[in-house]
Amino acid sequence: MSLTAPAPHSPSIDGCCSHERLAITRLLSQAAFAPLPQALIRPMDRRSLPTQRSTRSFADMIVFGSIATGVPGAATADAMAIKDGNIIGIGSASDIEGLKDPSTQIVDAGDGFVVPGLIEPHMHLWSTVLADSWLNCSALENPTFDDVVKRLKAAADAKPANGWVQGQLFDPSLYPGEPELTRDILDQVSTEYPVGVLNASMHYLYVNSKAFELAGITDETPDPPGGKFYRENGRLTGVVGESGAILKFMAVIPMRSQEEMMAGLVAIMNKAASVGVTSMREALTGAVMGPGEVSVLHQLNAAKRLPVRISTAQHALLGNEAWASAGVLPNSGDDMVRAVAWKVLSDGSNQGRSGYLREHYMGQPDNRGEVNMDIDQCIKLIKAGHDAGWQVMTHANGDAAIDMVVSAYEQVLGDQADGKDHRHRIEHCSLATSEHFERMARVGVQPSFLMNHVYYWGRAFKDHILGTNRADELDSVASALAAGLRPSLHSDYSVSPMQPLLSARTAVERKMRDGGEVLNPAECVTPEAALKAITVDAAWQIHADDRGTLEVGKKADYALLSANPWESDASTWADIKVHETRIDGTVAWSS
Ligand SMILES: [Zn+2]
Ligand SMILES: [Zn+2]
Known part of the structure; x- marks a missing residue:
């Protein structure tokens, strides 16, 4: 089937990620978490750079190795001096030597390449964590549509501990003919357990008959505001579109602690x-x-x-x-x-x-x-x-x-x-x-x-x-x-x-x-x-x-890579390995 009818617009909570829009009113009224300490909520001036430090103070740490500064046109550096998490010197090893005193910690980057820590300017923590434990139904993990169905069936056969077969990242647009996970197909996965699979775009949820039953939705149930239960000849197809409709299932799907x-x-x-x-x-x-x-x-x-x-x-x-x-x-x-x-x-x-x-x-x-x-x-x-x-x-x-x-x-x-x-x-x-x-x-x-x-x-x-x-x-x-x-x-x-x-x-x-x-x-x-x-x-x-760059006055946030992207062919970038990341010069993650 194809989804030709646009779902009605939500009058309230609407957006790109339907399953994120969970019972916001309820959440606003209940203090689920402690309020912020006052010290954390004082607005600060985000636009001013830290004051450039005197190069006469000594470094807490000096990193030696091949360092790509990320500054357009700048040469690769051999050494970077860090104090209080900020870069106080970067350049040749001899330039930086004078910032060393007996207490300075020395870090040797070895055969790795130091680059500015990368910036991810738009991602989702919360919607991801909500569905993170759900089965991966993506086209990356499932080369064919049948693989998706088989994966769901295996989960149902293994008797899911929380009573649901839950999937995420399903994307019909990446399979020939754009096949939907219909109710009939998902009923073949299980009639005993409810099944719910989120579309990768987060705009659709696919469910089986058992899930409809638990959510109390029948062929006669009218579409809710801001959502649509797709039907063929009056019968629910299992395709649930947009937040208003998906929320009906979020109310019965088990949440994580x-x-x-x-x-x-x-x-x-x-x-x-x-x-x-x-x-x-x-x-x-x-x-x-x-x-x-x-x-x-x-x-x-x-x-x-x-x-x-x-x-x-x-x-x-x-x-x-x-x-x-x-x-x-x-x-x-x-x-x-x-x-x-x-x-x-x-x-x-x-x-x-x-x-x-x-x-x-x-x-x-x-x-x-x-x-x-x-x-x-x-x-x-x-x-x-x-x-x-x-x-x-x-x-x-x-x-x-x-x-x-x-x-x-x-x-x-x-x-x-x-x-x-x-x-x-x-x-x-x-x-x-x-x-x-x-x-x-x-x-x-x-x-x-x-x-x-x-x-x-x-x-x-x-x-x-x-x-x-x-x-x-x-x-x-x-x-x-x-x-x-x-x-x-x-x-x-x-x-x-x-x-x-x-x-x-x-x-x-x-x-x-x-x-x-x-x-x-x-x-x-x-x-x-x-x-x-x-x-x-x-x-x-x-x-x-x-x-975003490694320069004096900026934070010593960097990644240690297997190659320097500024000096290697773009076709090789996706194969570069990350050995370690550091924030303020301190190890944040390591392989
Ligand atoms: Zn978006
Ligand atoms: Zn987004």
Whole structure:
């Protein structure tokens, strides 16, 4: 079957990741976690760099080895001196020798290469941890649709301990004919246990008859606001679309305990560190457990369990009042956990055929995708964040959604940039045109691209979903640079795998995984530009000017790699191994 009918728009909680939008009202009313200590919520000036230290003070630590600074055009350094977590000297070994005293710790990078810690500017901790223990139903792990069904069946046969067969990351767009996991197929998996499988785009849940029974949903049940139970000839098909409908199942699906959730968060952060990341942006904070999510991150930091720095993007639909009363104010926190951004979600996902398009999807004349709000609501949500002092991040995938969001930013910011350093962003910005980028540049709004769209879905976009002309426009990094913007690259994890060096490679090569063909060579960028988009420019986009390069005055956040990407061919980047990451010069993760 194909999903031709767009689901109705949610009047309340709506966005890209349906299962994140859990019972927010309930969460707001119950204090699930301790309020933030006052010391953590004092706003700090994120824009000022640390004072450059006198080079006459001695280093706590000196790292010797091959050091790529990430500064365009700069030579490789041999030594880096660190004091109080900051870089106080970097250059040749003889330059740095004078910063050594008897107590200075010496670190030898050996045959590894020291590079600036990579920056992941848009990923999801909370939605990921919620479904993390669920079966991996991705096309990566399951080459054929039958493999998905077999995997689910094996789990049912093993009698699941929590009474449910739960799957995630299923993506019909990557299989021939775009097959759905229908109720009839899932009834073959089990009639005894309820089965629920999330689509990788998070916009759909697939369930069997037992799950419908537990949720109390029958053929006669009307569609809820903001959701749809797909039916054929009046009979439920098992495809459940958008948050309003998915929430009915979240109420009966077993959740993990708080300690399990915390362990799961740490595991995701270790995964980020294992690909060289030292700082990242959580891109929809508050959508699973409400504002208490920020407090959980601070608790993990207090317990010294964080292997990466995190900045958060507060869910706009929770409202400034809820965030403020939880002590989460713009720029509150510390250097490990800081609340910086405000997240607005304007449309769905192009590979889920719910990104909002100017023209219909291939093979679906009635489907142009979905917009979650009209422009007035969009302006209102952006303005609420902007006026409160947040950096605004607005999700927009389809070209029509980008039309609306660019106009909304123009309305809020005026015709010209106001000279302030907001660094507002458009997330994914997948089908933006040169005209969009020029307008964005005029008001200072930056794109962050989900570069894996080209690698993992490029073939499907070109052949089945968008057609060649629109697929060519995907993630137009070169056009964004030409308009004078400073794009970043992100994974949107767990929507796609977190692997910044693969994203950068794809920005250079634009090769599609299936067949290796290049998708629109005109949008390929230089290796240096691609590396900036996962280091210094990504750091700038998360308001972390003290990171992204290794320079005097910046934080000593670095990764130890098996090769130096600045001096190796982009085609080899995805094979580079990460040996270790450090934050403030201290080991955060090691292989
Ligand atoms: Zn998104
Ligand atoms: Zn996202």
